[in-house]
Amino acid sequence: MRTQVGIIGAGPAGLMLAQLLHLQGIDSIIIERKPREDIEGTVKAGVLEQFTVDLLNEIGVGDRMMREGHFHDGIELQFSGKRHRIDLRGLTGGQRITVYPQHEVIIDLVNARFNTGRDIIFNVSEVSLHDVDTKEPKIRFKQNGETHEIQCDFIAGCDGFHGPSRLAIPDSIRKEHLHLYAHGWLGILTDAKQANPELIYSNHDRGFALLSTRTSTLQRHYISVDYHDDIANWSDDRIWSELHARTAMDGWTLPDGPINSKNIVQMRSYVLETMNYGRLFIAGDAAHTVPPTGAKGLNLAASDIKILATGLAEFYKSGSEDILDRYAEIALRRIWKAERFSYWMTSMLHRNPNHDSFERNIQLTELDYVCTSVAGSKTLAENYVGLPIQWENKSLIETK
Incomplete structure (x- = not known):
């Protein structure tokens, strides 16, 4: 097989890249280890920044999102028995967030891919990358017991933290940062x-809690726990008891109901600074993960892809590799700011059992400052709705 861009992974990053490239007349092949029903059926959260919403509309996959998404102009912070609203839209000049689950984004992108007349190769195994430091990189994989090879100009590794793409970068060159939370x-x-x-x-x-929504009848809620804990220790009654206790307000009761699914995930931050090597470019969860407190995962994937697609389009149009050469530099500015925000939100909202009374009061005072200071509220708001891509190394004040 021969294509211009070989894409490993049919998650949001890989699918968005394929659609953006298609609109520029650039050919691509996508391979994915899971079957279609798995990638479309795995329920994941989806808090979309204005940038991501605009991008999905720009590439022609936003119609259902605009019909069925929940548009939020603010969020509420609760502490010391009171709630405080952060007016995202008012503090950011009209920007807001959209709650639209990630698997719904994937469904829309998969349908768009097939509507272009192009396929996705599902159920692949033993994926390996070859000659990535040359102008003729290759992807090899197996499907139904047969070995296949894709010859391409570029490879986009959009295959998540456990995929093979980032490991194709030599250990001596690959620069990574990992932080695990308690x-x-x-x-x-x-x-x-x-x-x-x-x-x-x-x-x-008693700990952190987050109340969010999926539809008028399906909700997604979270509580912080020890990540070593076993989900078997958490009966439905125990979960609801904690949710009620952690979100209690006078005159308000949390609606509950049957729990369809439950799981425990570890909180971590990860950044791969070596986002490109030769003709290999790493994007999305393969390049970075953030704790979900800041709602940045899918949104960072979208900005990675916007930068990469712009660089590839420039290359095929004029032969210039300026943006491709600066891909990691441009992307990392936004990534590190999102990592900082997610770390800050996590530290501010989660109880640390090792904190003494002084540190606990500092945490509550930080929340109070954010909610009562215009500057504090605006800092949270502009980071939550999403900071812009900085194409040049200038201050954000200059780029707005």
Whole structure:
């Protein structure tokens, strides 16, 4: 097989890249280890920045999102028994967030791919990358017991943290950063009424809680737990008891209902600074992960892809490799700012059992400052709705 861009991974990053390239007349082949029903059926959160919403509309896959998504102009922070609303839209000149699950984004992107007349090669195994430091890189894989090879000009590694792409960069060159948090998130999907028109982030003496929504009848809620804990230790009654306790307000009751699914995930931050090597470019979760507190995962993938697609389009149009050469530099500015914001939100909202009374009061005072200071509220708001891509090394003030 021969193509211009070989894409490993049919997650949001790989699918968005393929669609952007298609609109520029650039050919691509996507391979994916999972079957279609798995990537479309795995329920994941989706808080989309204005940038991501605009990009999905730009590439022609935003119609269903605009019909079915939940548009939020703010979020609420709860601590010391009170709630405080952060007016995202008012503080950022009209920007907002859209709650639209990641698997729905994938469904829209898969349909768009097939509508272009191009396929996705599902159910592949033993994926390996070859000659990535030359102008003729190759991807080899197996499907149905047969070995196949894709010859291409470029490879986009969009295959997540456990995929083979980033490991194709030599150990001596690959620069990585990993931070593990003491917190895990226990998440549930529940058939219940909507708890609140906007997301609620709660810092409570018993621990963190987040109330979010999927539809008018399906909700996604979280509580912080020890990430070593076993989900078998958490009965439905115990989960609801904690959610009620951590979000309690006078005159308000959290609606509950049957729990459809529950799991515990570890909180971590990861950054791969070596985002390109030869003709290999790493994007999305393969290049970075963030704790979900800041809602940045899918949004960082979208900005990576916008930068990479722009660089590839420039290359095929004029032969210039300026943006491709600066891909990691441009992307990392936004990545590190999103990592900083996610780390800050996690530290501010989660109880640390090792904190003494002084540190606990500093945490509560930080929350109070953010909610009562215009400057503090605006800092949270502009980071939450998403900072712009900085194409040149200038200050954000100059680029706005």
